[in-house]
Amino acid sequence: xxxxxxSRNGRPSDCSLLVLCCCLLPINDGYSDEARSVGxxxxxxxxxxxxxxxxxxxxxxxxxxxxxxxxxxxxxxGIELDRFYVAPMCTPTRAxxxxxxxxxxxxxxxxxxxxxRNFGLPIQERTLPEVLATAGYRRRGIFGKWxxxxxxxxxxxxxxxFTHFQGHYNGxxxxxxxxxxxQRDWHEGFQPSAxxxxxxxxxxxxxxRFIEESAREQAPFFCYxxxxxxxSPFQGKREVVQxxxxxxxxxxxxxxxAMIWSLDQGIGKILSAVExxxxxxxxxxxxxxxxxxxxxxxxxxGPLRGNKLSTFEGGTRVVAGVRWxxxxxSSRKLDVTMGYIDVFPTIVSSxxxxxxxxxxxxxxxxxxxxxxxxxxxxxxxxxxxxxxxHGQAGEHKETISVTNESWKLVVMGPNVQxxxxxxxxxVFLFAIAHDxxxxxxLAEKYPEVVRKLSRKLVDxxxxxxxxxxxxxxxxxxxxxxxxxxxxxx
Numbered sequence: 272x273x274x275x276x277x278s279r280n281g282r283p284s285d286c287s288l289l290v291l292c293c294c295l296l297p298i299n300d301g302y303s304d305e306a307r308s309v310g311x312x313x314x315x316x317x318x319x320x321x322x323x324x325x326x327x328x329x330x331x332x333x334x335x336x337x338x339x340x341x342x343x344x345x346x347x348x349g350i351e352l353d354r355f356y357v358a359p360m361c362t363p364t365r366a367x368x369x370x371x372x373x374x375x376x377x378x379x380x381x382x383x384x385x386x387x388r389n390f391g392l393p394i395q396e397r398t399l400p401e402v403l404a405t406a407g408y409r410r411r412g413i414f415g416k417w418x419x420x421x422x423x424x425x426x427x428x429x430x431x432x433f434t435h436f437q438g439h440y441n442g443x444x445x446x447x448x449x450x451x452x453x454q455r456d457w458h459e460g461f462q463p464s465a466x467x468x469x470x471x472x473x474x475x476x477x478x479x480r481f482i483e484e485s486a487r488e489q490a491p492f493f494c495y496x497x498x499x500x501x502x503s504p505f506q507g508k509r510e511v512v513q514x515x516x517x518x519x520x521x522x523x524x525x526x527x528x529a530m531i532w533s534l535d536q537g538i539g540k541i542l543s544a545v546e547x548x549x550x551x552x553x554x555x556x557x558x559x560x561x562x563x564x565x566x567x568x569x570x571x572x573g574p575l576r577g578n579k580l581s582t583f584e585g586g587t588r589v590v591a592g593v594r595w596x597x598x599x600x601s602s603r604k605l606d607v608t609m610g611y612i613d614v615f616p617t618i619v620s621s622x623x624x625x626x627x628x629x630x631x632x633x634x635x636x637x638x639x640x641x642x643x644x645x646x647x648x649x650x651x652x653x654x655x656x657x658x659x660x661h662g663q664a665g666e667h668k669e670t671i672s673v674t675n676e677s678w679k680l681v682v683m684g685p686n687v688q689x690x691x692x693x694x695x696x697x698v699f700l701f702a703i704a705h706d707x708x709x710x711x712x713l714a715e716k717y718p719e720v721v722r723k724l725s726r727k728l729v730d731x732x733x734x735x736x737x738x739x740x741x742x743x744x745x746x747x748x749x750x751x752x753x754x755x756x757x758x759x760x
Contacts, residue, residue: 314406314491314622315595316554318482318545319614321368321495322534322590323361323416323442323502324579326564326571329531330590336570337531341539342590345558349594350603350645356610357562359586359661359670360579361442362418362740364561364611365497369398369419369431371615371626371638375660375731378739382663384418386441386452387750390740391420392431397630399615400432400493405629406622408493410434410485414477415497418442427758429460433495436460437477439470440756444499446470446506446530452752463755469508471500471530475537479544486548491622496541501530503565508533524568552596555621557614559591576709582659582672582681583699583709595621599645607652608674612638617645658731662686665742673727679703680714680724688732692725700724 331339332346358364358374362383366374369392374380377393384390392398400411412435413428420426421440428436437459441451446469449457457464457473466473478496485492507521507529514532515525538558545554563586564571566578577583593599598621616626620640627636643649654676662669666686673680684696692698700714700721714721753760 313553313597314408315597316482316485316492316494316545316548316550317403317408317618317622318494318541318554318556319368319496320538320541320556320558321365321415321497322558322560323497323499324562324564325501325531325534325560325590326568326578327575327585327588327590328570328573329501329564333590334570334573336573337528339531339535341535341542342558342592345538345542345556345594346592347602349556349592349601350599350605352559352591352593352609353604353606354608355559355589355591356587356608356657356659357559357589358611359582359659360562360663361416361502365417365419366392366396367612367638368614369400370396371399371612371636372396372634373612373637373658373731373734375658375734375739376634376637376736378736379419380660380662380735380739382740382743383442384420384740385743385747386752386756387747388740389422391423391426394425394430396634398432399618400495402432402615402619402624402629403493403622404432406491406624408491408622410481410488410490410492412436412478412481412485412493413495413497414438414481415474416442416499417497421756421758424461424758427461435481437464438474438497439499440758442499443503444470445504446499451756454752454754454756456756458756458758461759463757469533471498471533471537474498475540479540482541482544482548486550497561498534498537500534500537501527501564505530527568527571555593555595555598555618557591557593559611560589562586563589574708580661580663582661582670584707586661587659587672593645595645598642600647605644607644608655608657609641609644609652610638610657612636613641614638617641656727658728660732663743671728671732673724673731674703675724677702677704678720678724679709680721680728682725682728686732687725687728692721692728
């Protein structure tokens with residue numbers, strides 16, 4: 272069935288659901304498909320698209336900071352998720368996205384995984400592609416940035432439920448020569464790849480090819496597309512940079528805008544592949560950014576306060592949308608608090624499985640199933656607290672927040688688990704329901720609210736295990752990258 276992208280009022284009316292790409296061999300966890308299934312005879316294709324450091328203000332439908340025509344059409348024809356939250360940085364969001372659990376529970380919240388870090392997503396954690404394998408998703412692909420462990424084979428995407436992989440292990444690779452720390456970081460499966468090209472284009476091409484090949488098999492597929500754009504280094508394609516710089520010497524912001532344009536063009540190619548597959552109505556497409564944009568560019572996150580690496584709204588509230596025409600009514604905007612840990616249970620439930628089946632009690636999901644809200648059966652979710660945490664510099668300088676329906680508390684300073692919230696900390700209390708841009712700090716006016724929410728922050732911070740990922744700079748000295756970042760070195 273072909274998508275009609277020009278519906279009433281000239282706005283796109285079609286939907287597809289962003290599919291988490293990739294696959295691995297079916298996993299036998301002791302449950303039959305019959306035991307897991309709750310009666311979904313026509314399982315959707317799933318496409319999950321993740322941008323890297325795309326600021327709130329960088330989406331064309333939010334401001335004129337950058338151009339994103341394909342993303343704008345996608346969101347207009349689907350469901351805009353206006354209050355969607357993620358972690359303040361790359362690795363934690365990816366970990367929570369694939370597990371449905373706060374990454375602090377398994378040691379992946381404090382910092383990203385840099386090139387020299389021998390650490391990864393714990394193999395005890397059940398991943399989304401592993402669960403989808405039990406539901407008959409034979410093709411489960413990932414194309415782009417992994418960032419969940421690259422020193423050992425057990426952390427490789429093909430060891431974590433995916434059947435296809437093309438992309439890079441590390442963050443911040445060079446967009447043109449595909450290197451990190453002087454070694455090429457581009458791979459197909461377990462093997463280093465000699466492919467050349469602009470990273471964003473290679474990712475989009477690989478995902479598009481996977482969707483086209485999967486559609487011919489007439490079986491549901493999962494495609495996860497974690498782009499590395501527009502994360503630094505700021506390297507736009509020359510012809511696109513000129514679009515913004517004109518005759519002047521290109522500035523970093525011109526490169527950023529060019530990178531966002533190329534990202535949007537890649538998204539357009541993926542959406543076209545879904546449309547041309549004949550499966551658009553039954554393809555579930557998700558789009559979100561992994562965190563807010565960097566703070567050096569004015570307007571990148573506007574009008575939200577803060578930026579990437581902060582727990583203010585600009586660091587954690589991100590551009591997001593979904594589309595699944597068969598099940599989820601389109602052309603809507605939802606102002607319901609939801610986020611990255613909800614993607615796992617929502618997708619799993621939508622394919623006819625119980626998200627908690629096979630999950631050990633000590634690894635219960637933190638995310639909730641959003642299907643009732645997305646279908647319109649319910650207008651809201653049950654009240655819950657929402658947590659964000661970042662401690663990449665070390666325990667002396669962390670930021671952590673908790674948000675409920677009325678309040679948001681942000682605490683910056685030493686580890687709150689070891690230091691009572693007080694003079695050593697910067698404390699911000701916002702009446703977030705009425706102050707979404709976090710302009711008025713009410714901490715001194717409502718000390719009892721601060722004390723009550725601070726206790727919740729201490730409890731959340733205490734979830735981090737002792738063997739969690741270290742601070743960013745730990746063990747960096749003397750590290751030498753190995754050839755081609757070959758995980759089988």
